[in-house]
Amino acid sequence: MLPSLHFPPDPARALALDLRMRQQLAQSLAHIGQSLENSGRSLPGALTTRIELLGRAGLASPSMFGLYYEATSALLGNDVGPGLALLDELAGAPMLEDRTLSIVTFDQMPRNQQARYRRLMDTDPETPFRIVAPPAGLGAASVGAFASALKRLRAAVPETVDEFEAIIREVILVSGDPAIGYDFAGGSCYMLWGALFINVGAHRGDIELMEAIAHESAHSLLFGFTVDEPLVLDAGTQRFASPLRDDLRPMDGIYHATFVSARMHWTMSRLLASGELSASEADEASARMQTDARNFSAGYATLRAHAQLSATGQQLLDGALAYMEPYTSEAA
Amino acid sequence: MQRTIQLDASKLLGFKLVPRAGFVQIGAKIGKVPPAVLGAKIGKAPPP
Structure with a gap:
């Protein structure tokens, strides 16, 4: 059943959009698996398990979506070796245990994950978007400030936060690379479903942070509507x-x-x-x-x-x- | 013997969104995904 397209936040609809995205990921991986078999190759066994778990509403991390997009781009571009290697990596990526929101600084992620997130966020040749970790000493404070703003927003406008948490699995606190020459408030990417980037230096106070949460989660919501x-x-x-x-x-x-x-x-x-x-x-x-x-x-x-x-x-x-x-x- | 991997973009999350004018033939190369559709949405900070 297609989701309703009414305007106000709707947590139940957001849960359905998230489920649909994960089911589509499973179906896409199954198609890739079938195509590999047809070509005389085999899908890693662990990836078959991932497909089954996703098909049963298992929670995929933003990294898994990113790996899928990189693997599929490689295979569609006939880069078979790299594509299969990325599928192997996806096969080893852990499923999420629950919907607990992860709020981390960029440097708290493994280096290969940082590299992948950088690549997938920096996809517009007209607008370079290079992210770095927040300045030393600001990490814990920025995590605390975001969590506090989210808590205030939940108390005041619970449906916005419920919708947000139905879709967003990871909030990654970053700074912009000074070399790009402009400042940004945040960002998100279709290919990293469930991830949201917030620039620690761009928000003065809770109102700006709460508006940023509404801003970035609305982008992710639109991604969720555009599967077909x-x-x-x-x-x-x-x-x-x-x-x-x-x-x-x-x-x-x-x-x-x-x-x-x-x-x-x-x-x-x-x-x-x-x-x-x-x-x-x-x-x-x-x-x-x-x-x-x-x-x-x-x-x-x-x-x-x-x-x-x-x-x-x-x-x-x-x-x-x-x-x-x-x-x-x-x-x- | 291994044969060419043939993928149908219409069955692939994200890749179905390629505009009809550039719709992928089975097995064709499409290179990088279209940034306007799948790429990052960046909220630029307002000028000080």
Whole structure:
């Protein structure tokens, strides 16, 4: 059954999206296994076990998804040796035991995992994205700050955090490589389903962190909706001004920025309504709502003028617009 | 004797999203996945 495309956070739907992604991973690996057999090769026995576990709702780590994408890219590109080696590595990757959220700094991960995450996040030739560990001495504090913000958000807007934790398995705290020449707030990647990167230096205070959680988890949510078709059908060759970036972006990026702006607005509005904020935090949240509304309007105008939306993209955007309409008329 | 591995992108998570105009034939090379669809979504920090 296809998931509902309504706009507000829905933890049960997020669980279903996560399950679907893992089942699709299992089916894809099974197809690769069958293709290997047809070619006179065999799948590692441990990988057959992984496929069975995934098919029975076993929890896959973001690393497993990353290994799958790297292995499949290699095999599709006829790099058979590297592809099979990556499948071997995937076969040895442990399943997750439960849904406990892991919050770590980049350097706390094994080096080969750091390298893989770097490669898969740095996939846009127009926008290099190189991550490094947070500065020495900031690690524990940044983990604590994120956990604290998440706890506050759970108390104030539980459905946002429940949805977040249905999809996100790992929060990886990073800094940007100074050589890339720009700063970033966070990031996530379709090929690392369940992982979310947060820049420790980019968030001053709980309101900014809570908005970042809403921002990045909305990107991951959109990934979850796009298993069978993309959000936009544009070829991806044209570039447009993005409300959330200072560089020109393809239409898929504009779509993401528009939708996540609506989700950020929703989260800020629920935070304000919760009564859990101090007076200065309430002012900050209110100001962010106005910025989110302006960003949504700018992105939506670009989509309306230029985008070819898939059915999934259209329905999701309609839901975002229905929520934002009272606020965008005020912001106009 | 080992033969060419033939994968059907329409059966592969993520790779189904390649636009129709560039839809993969069985066994064809597609190289790197399209960054706009599968690549990183990076939230750039606003200027100070």
